[in-house]
Amino acid sequence: GAVVSQHPSRVICKSGTSVKIECRSLDFQATTMFWYRQFPKQSLMLMATSNEGSKATYEQGVEKDKFLINHASLTLSTLTVTSAHPEDSSFYICSATLAGVLDTQYFGPGTRLTVL
Amino acid sequence: QKEVEQDPGPLSVPEGAIVSLNCTYSNSAFQYFMWYRQYSRKGPELLMYTYSSGNKEDGRFTAQVDKSSKYISLFIRDSQPSDSATYLCAMTRPNAGGTSYGKLTFGQGTILTVHP
Numbered sequence: 001g002a003v004v005s006q007h008p009s010r011v012i013c014k015s016g017t018s019v020k021i022e023c024r025s026l027d028f029q030a031t032t033m034f035w036y037r038q039f040p041k042q043s044l045m046l047m048a049t050s051n052e053g054s055k056a057t058y059e060q061g062v063e064k065d066k067f068l069i070n071h072a073s074l075t076l077s078t079l080t081v082t083s084a085h086p087e088d089s090s091f092y093i094c095s096a097t098l099a100g101v102l103d104t105q106y107f108g109p110g111t112r113l114t115v116l
Numbered sequence: 117q118k119e120v121e122q123d124p125g126p127l128s129v130p131e132g133a134i135v136s137l138n139c140t141y142s143n144s145a146f147q148y149f150m151w152y153r154q155y156s157r158k159g160p161e162l163l164m165y166t167y168s169s170g171n172k173e174d175g176r177f178t179a180q181v182d183k184s185s186k187y188i189s190l191f192i193r194d195s196q197p198s199d200s201a202t203y204l205c206a207m208t209r210p211n212a213g214g215t216s217y218g219k220l221t222f223g224q225g226t227i228l229t230v231h232p
Contacts, residue, residue: 004159006159032218034218034219034220041124041225041227042224042225043122043204043222043223043224043225044160044204044220044222045222046219046220046221049218049219091157093159093160095159097218104162104165105162105218105220106162107152107159107160107161107162108159109158109159110157110158110159112157
């Protein structure tokens with residue numbers, strides 16, 4: 001149980017295009033989802049906290065207009081990287097928590113974004 | 117100074133060895149502690165979760181928390197080549213209601229290799 005999927009697993013795009021990444025909780029309802037990015041050989045850095053039906057809360061230094069997050073249902077959150085640039089190339093990982101239980105986060109397999 | 121410090125290694129041990137992984141932290145507000153295992157190009161997988169000082173054992177894994185010293189450890193007994201991965205410590209603080217705040221702060225991760 002508690003499986004989180006991400007799609008796509010890998011994406012390569014040209015500079016200036018927008019990329020959407022989906023995060024789904026497959027067998028549970030997730031009122032809260034988190035989005036992280038991870039650079040090579042570095043730890044996960046929290047980008048934003050997404051609550052179903054409300055606006056995401058972004059961490060300091062994360063541009064909300066560049067990283068659009070939508071959490072329209074209890075099983076789906078999306079991250080859209082708008083006008084992507086090479087410096088946005090990274091490993092993006094989402095996590096989801098069981099409704100009302102923030103203690104345990106279940107992570108997706110991640111999405112490798114490469115911007116040319 | 118980072119809130120959570122973790123030696124990135126790399127750490128290389130022979131099969132069957134006891135592995136000790138450690139993290140220190142500076143924020144005394146952290147009350148919930150986790151260890152995650154991350155295989156290359158995959159999302160983190162929760163191994164252990166503790167919220168009190170002392171030891172917690174699960175199979176070959178033992179998590180240890182010393183809040184007075186702001187120090188946590190993960191011990192792996194009888195290490196196997198399949199344990200080769202990056203191990204991340206993570207922690208969070210309680211919210212106003214006393215339950216987990218949810219936002220995780222990760223250590224840098226320790227790269228572990230167990231060779232046959």
